[in-house]
Amino acid sequence: MSGDRAAHLISAGRLRTDPPKRLVLLDVRLGADSPGFARTHLPGARFVDADADLAGIATPHSGARPLPDPATLTAALRRWGIHPDSTVVVYDDAGSIPAARAWWVLRWAGLPDVRLLDGGLPAWLAAGGPVVSGEEPELGDIGTAAARPGGLPVIETAAVATLPERGVLLDARPQSHYRGAGEFAGHIPGAVSAPVFDDFDQDGLLRDEQTLRARYRDLGITGTTAVASYCGSAMAAALQVFVLATLGIEIALYPGSLSQWSADPARLVVGSAVVTPDPVPAL
Numbered sequence: 688m689s690g691d692r693a694a695h696l697i698s699a700g701r702l703r704t705d706p707p708k709r710l711v712l713l714d715v716r717l718g719a720d721s722p723g724f725a726r727t728h729l730p731g732a733r734f735v736d737a738d739a740d741l742a743g744i745a746t747p748h749s750g751a752r753p754l755p756d757p758a759t760l761t762a763a764l765r766r767w768g769i770h771p772d773s774t775v776v777v778y779d780d781a782g783s784i785p786a787a788r789a790w791w792v793l794r795w796a797g798l799p800d801v802r803l804l805d806g807g808l809p810a811w812l813a814a815g816g817p818v819v820s821g822e823e824p825e826l827g828d829i830g831t832a833a834a835r836p837g838g839l840p841v842i843e844t845a846a847v848a849t850l851p852e853r854g855v856l857l858d859a860r861p862q863s864h865y866r867g868a869g870e871f872a873g874h875i876p877g878a879v880s881a882p883v884f885d886d887f888d889q890d891g892l893l894r895d896e897q898t899l900r901a902r903y904r905d906l907g908i909t910g911t912t913a914v915a916s917y918c919g920s921a922m923a924a925a926l927q928v929f930v931l932a933t934l935g936i937e938i939a940l941y942p943g944s945l946s947q948w949s950a951d952p953a954r955l956v957v958g959s960a961v962v963t964p965d966p967v968p969a970l
Contacts, residue, residue, distance in 0.1 A: 692933045695790070696893060697776055697802045699814035707774035707800075711767060711830075714808075715741075715777055715785040727818045729778070729811060733767045734823050737785040737922075741792045750947030751920035752788075754841070757834040760796055765830040769798070773832065778804035778811070782884070782891055787926035791940060797835035803929060806891045813890075839928070842915045842939040844947060848954075851877025854913030855906065857938075859883040859923040866958050871919040871945040873958025878917070881906055883927040893933065900934055910936045917941035917948075 697707075712732040714724055724734045735741065740763045742752035755763075769775060775793060779786040786803050793801045804811065812818065842850065850856045856878040858865045865880040867873045874880070885902070886894055893899075908914050908931070916924040921944045928940050941947075949956050 691935075692893075692896065694800075695802055695929060695933050696805050698805050699810040699816055702776060702804060702811070703814060703816050707776070707802075709770065709773045711769050711773045711775045713767060713775060713777045713786075713789055715779045715789045717779075717781060717785050721822075723780070725822055726820055727780075727808070728820075728823075729808075730817055730819050732778075732823070733826070735763075735767070735777075735785075735789055737788055741788050748947065748950050750943030750950070752922065752942075752944075752946075754795075754836070754942050755792060755834075757796070757836055760792070760834040761832070764793075764796070764798075764832040764834060766826070767830060768826050768828045769830040769832040771798075771832050772800075773798075773830070774800045774802065776802050776804055778807045780808040783807055783887070784922050784926050787929045788922050790929050791839060791925035795836060795839040795841070795940075797838040798832060805893055809891060840937065840939040842941050844941075844943060844954075847875060847915065847917070847941050847948070850913065850915055854915070855879060855908055857881040857906070857914065857916040857924075857927060859916050859918045859927040864919070871949060873945075873949075873956040875917065875945065875948055876955050876957050879906055881916075881927070883916075883918075883923050883930060886927075886930045893930065896934065899930060903931065903934070903936070908936065908938075910934075914938040915941055917944040920944050920946045 713735045714728045714732040715735045743755050777786040777789040790801050790803050858874050858878045861882050862880050865874045916927040918924040921942045931938050
């Protein structure tokens with residue numbers, strides 16, 4: 688995987704002044720937030736429902752956001768006007784987590800050029816970027832891309848249980864959730880707390896490469912160790928996979944995350960329930 692930040696991340700300034708050719712913009716929202724999209728979005732952006740478009744149908748043992756069905760995802764890719772040679776830029780207004788889920792799903796589906804807008808919609812507005820309102824326009828160009836899963840690695844529950852013995856299992860959620868607060872409280876035995884929100888500054892921009900490398904090196908990640916990330920439902924963890932991709936380090940995502948792990952009462956979840964939650968969602 689390329690470690691060039693520009694292969695995975697694009698700044699608002701660069702998107703404004705030197706947009707990629709064959710550009711497709713995706714505005715990713717949590718749930719069916721089409722009203723939010725209708726109020727403000729980048730010109731030409733397509734609306735993406737992170738729950739309906741980027742996840743499959745949940746079952747009692749699948750986790751809250753299982754991987755999407757390839758045929759259904761293919762239909763969405765074409766509805767958004769994506770071709771195999773498109774450059775897809777994803778963004779959101781929710782701290783880059785929904786956009787990172789889109790980045791991960793599209794890369795997993797085999798799309799070669801997917802980038803995340805650094806800082807999302809707030810950064811675009813701060814840079815003086817234009818926005819529009821209203822519903823998305825009719826798309827004249829139906830895409831031809833097809834979902835071909837396998838572009839990024841995943842790890843299944845059985846392997847997650849043994850990973851801490853041979854590698855590093857990262858918990859991307861806030862420390863309070865790791866310790867036992869909030870939905871899907873506690874953590875998988877042997878997991879290391881590594882809140883992905885710490886990888887971004889107060890403006891929601893990704894921290895510099897040197898800072899990120901030092902942080903993950905301190906967590907035992909050098910690029911040669913087996914590593915996977917999880918959260919509550921593979922949203923924050925997808926952002927962590929993205930962050931490490933900008934460093935040229937490929938790690939696996941646990942799609943079921945703690946929502947799948949904890950569905951089986953026989954699986955141990957470590958952590959006390961008496962913890963003050965951090966003021967951020969456990970995604």
